Amino acid sequence: MPAFNTLDDLSADSRVLVRLDLNSPIEDGTPQDNRRFERHAETVRELAEAGHRVVLLAHQGRPGRDDFTSLGGHAEILADRVGRDVGFVADTYGDEALEAIDALDAGEILLLENTRMCDDELPEASPEEKAETEFVRTLAPLFDAYVNDAYSAAHRKHASLVGFPLVLPAYAGRVMETEYEANTAIATREFDGPVTMVVGGTKATDVIGVMDALDDRVDRFLLGGVAGELFLRAAGHPVGRDVGEMDLFDEQWERNRELIESVLDERGDAIRLASDLAYEGPDGERAEVPVDDIGEKETGYLDVGTTTVADYEPAIRESDAVFVKGALGVFEDERFADGTVGVLDAIAETDCFSVVGGGDTSRAIEMYGLSEADFSHVSIAGGAYIRALTGEPLPAVETLEAAAERRRD
Ligand SMILES: Nc1ncnc2c1ncn2[C@@H]1O[C@H](COP(=O)(O)OP(=O)(O)OP(=O)(O)O)[C@@H](O)[C@H]1O
Ligand SMILES: O=C(O)[C@H](O)COP(=O)(O)O
Numbered sequence: 426m427p428a429f430n431t432l433d434d435l436s437a438d439s440r441v442l443v444r445l446d447l448n449s450p451i452e453d454g455t456p457q458d459n460r461r462f463e464r465h466a467e468t469v470r471e472l473a474e475a476g477h478r479v480v481l482l483a484h485q486g487r488p489g490r491d492d493f494t495s496l497g498g499h500a501e502i503l504a505d506r507v508g509r510d511v512g513f514v515a516d517t518y519g520d521e522a523l524e525a526i527d528a529l530d531a532g533e534i535l536l537l538e539n540t541r542m543c544d545d546e547l548p549e550a551s552p553e554e555k556a557e558t559e560f561v562r563t564l565a566p567l568f569d570a571y572v573n574d575a576y577s578a579a580h581r582k583h584a585s586l587v588g589f590p591l592v593l594p595a596y597a598g599r600v601m602e603t604e605y606e607a608n609t610a611i612a613t614r615e616f617d618g619p620v621t622m623v624v625g626g627t628k629a630t631d632v633i634g635v636m637d638a639l640d641d642r643v644d645r646f647l648l649g650g651v652a653g654e655l656f657l658r659a660a661g662h663p664v665g666r667d668v669g670e671m672d673l674f675d676e677q678w679e680r681n682r683e684l685i686e687s688v689l690d691e692r693g694d695a696i697r698l699a700s701d702l703a704y705e706g707p708d709g710e711r712a713e714v715p716v717d718d719i720g721e722k723e724t725g726y727l728d729v730g731t732t733t734v735a736d737y738e739p740a741i742r743e744s745d746a747v748f749v750k751g752a753l754g755v756f757e758d759e760r761f762a763d764g765t766v767g768v769l770d771a772i773a774e775t776d777c778f779s780v781v782g783g784g785d786t787s788r789a790i791e792m793y794g795l796s797e798a799d800f801s802h803v804s805i806a807g808g809a810y811i812r813a814l815t816g817e818p819l820p821a822v823e824t825l826e827a828a829a830e831r832r833r834d
Contacts, residue, residue, distance in 0.1 A: 429825035430596045430832070432471060432572065438531065439569040440478045443469065443598065444585050446575035446805075447483040447499045450757070450785055451492040456485070458502050459788045461577070461805045466506035468574045468598035469534060473509055478529045480568070481511075481536040482585045484578065488541060500536045511536055517543050518563040526567055540585040547583055552824050555588030565592045574598025576605055577784055577806035579821035586821040595828035600805070605822060607780075607802045608813035616778065618745025623737075623768055625650025626751020626783060629677045631808045635750075636696075637688050638815040644744075645695045647737045649729040649753025649764050651677065653699050657716060659685045660698060664722045671725055697737065701730025703754065703761055711760040727761040728754025734767035741771040746778040749786065750811050756789045766793045773799035782810035 435441070445465045449456040472479045483499065486492035500513035512535040516522040522537055529535055540546045545558035555561060561584055565571075571589040573579075574597070578586060589595065597605070622643045624632045629652040636646055648656055651673050658665030658678065667675045678685075689696060699716060704724050706712030713730040741747055749772070753764030766789065772779045773795055781787050782804040790797060797803045804810040809819055 428829055430829045431602050432596055432599065435570055435596050438476055440567065441472055441570050441572055442564060442568040442589060443472065443479060443481050443572040444575045445481055445483045446577040447503065448485055448784060451486065451494055454494060456498045456502060459784060461784055462502050462506045464600045464805055465574055466503060468600060470507045470509065471599065473532050473534050476531045478531060479534045480526055480529065481534065482540050483536065484541045485539045496536055496539050503536065507534065509534060514538065518560050545584045549582045552587040552591050555584040556591040558584050558588060560584050561588035561592065565589060568593055571595045572598045573821055573825055574600045575821065576601045577809050579819040580809045580812045582820045587824045590824040590828040594832065595825050597825055604804060604806055608804060608810055616745040619644040619743060620746045621645050621647060621740055621744040623647045623747065623749040624652050624751060625753040626786060627651045627673055628751065628808065629655050630680055631811055632750055633681045633684055633688065635811045635815055637684060640692050645697060645740060647697045647740060649699055650751050652751065653729065654726060655681065655685055656689060656696065657698050659689050662716050663719060664716065664726060666722050668722055668725060697740065699729040699733040700736060701732045702726040703728035703730050729764035731763065734764055737768055738771040741768065742775055744777050747772050748814060749781045750807065751783050752786045752789060762793060765789050769795055780804060783807040
């Protein structure tokens with residue numbers, strides 16, 4: 426059982442500051458609805474219907490990246506999912522935000538601006554240092570309680586995640602509660618047959634470190650996405666580099682090169698790499714090329730190829746457990762969904778224990794008509810899910826547990 430307090434322990438008629446994770450894919454500056462809104466809406470609705478004053482914190486993207494936007498669009502999607510009005514103020518702890526918070530009545534909901542627009546938010550620091558920031562010291566006195574529902578950001582030591590539990594009574598939201606229970610159970614279970622991990626996505630740094638940590642618990646890794654191309658580069662293929670406007674590879678290569686080479690050297694027998702890749706052909710169609718035929722990377726590769734999927738499917742079918750983190754291709758574009766959907770279909774057809782992790786990746790399930798019921802657990806977490814797999818501590822969970830401990834003393 427988790428050692429933190431939950432909404433069942435929250436006093437009535439509270440002014441509650443709630444941290445969600447609404448980090449979403451952004452297309453043309455607009456957030457795309459996804460499972461995170463649906464899951465967090467349950468916590469927000471429960472708090473509002475109980476008569477609490479509900480103020481929400483969330484982040485979007487990272488400074489300098491295209492997906493670093495205001496949360497105005499997120500408020501609209503969340504309101505639709507909650508079925509109640511969700512106010513929005515483009516401020517986090519300035520006068521405009523403080524006035525909007527003060528004006529809230531019981532049962533009302535207000536979303537504040539992207540926490541990563543605050544200078545105090547991102548620099549990784551101890552919870553004690555984060556509790557002393559102007560951001561936390563300004564907002565905390567306005568509330569009776571803090572609720573952290575952002576399991577999928579729980580691996581970050583950011584002010585909105587680890588600062589408030591030191592200065593307010595702190596509770597887990599319903600998403601935090603269910604994700605924590607599912608993911609820690611996964612980390613402790615033992616399996617009789619082969620354990621397979623499918624690794625892809627754009628956050629190669631997250632997943633490569635975990636491959637190193639999981640090496641005694643996973644029998645084989647099936648690679649795609651950005652991580653897969655970086656491993657192909659380490660294996661001597663002229664791919665895994667940035668071309669044109671792309672900035673997904675070179676910086677992550679420099680940061681992870683040595684670890685990739687050592688993991689490949691030590692566990693090469695357990696690591697399956699794509700044998701072909703897909704890209705946009707001259708007429709905009711999906712084109713494929715064997716990796717052995719690539720002389721130089723001249724275009725972005727956007728999916729693993731058909732032969733690779735055919736190679737990965739038997740490995741999945743004979744597995745006792747399959748964990749997925751990250752898509753094998755840009756599945757949002759139907760032309761490049763074959764890798765991700767092919768692997769998900771293969772998993773859905775087995776009765777193995779399966780977990781699909783990744784806020785963006787889990788969107789592929791509903792986009793391509795698969796059912797969550799086909800998988801043991803569909804996590805909306807990415808990096809946090811991966812760290813739970815390896816038993817690594819999640820700073821935001823630890824601060825909730827410490828807060829509960831202080832209240833018991
Ligand atoms: N070869 C590729 N080139 C560019 N993007 C890719 C490639 N393969 C997969 N992707 C992108 O990876 C994304 C999913 O992986 P990503 O690591 O970003 O998120 P996630 O695994 O769902 O977890 P998180 O919750 O951390 O976002 C998809 O949006 C997909 O478009
Ligand atoms: O989407 C996620 O993985 C979480 O929101 C964490 O986002 P980050 O990797 O930008 O901290």
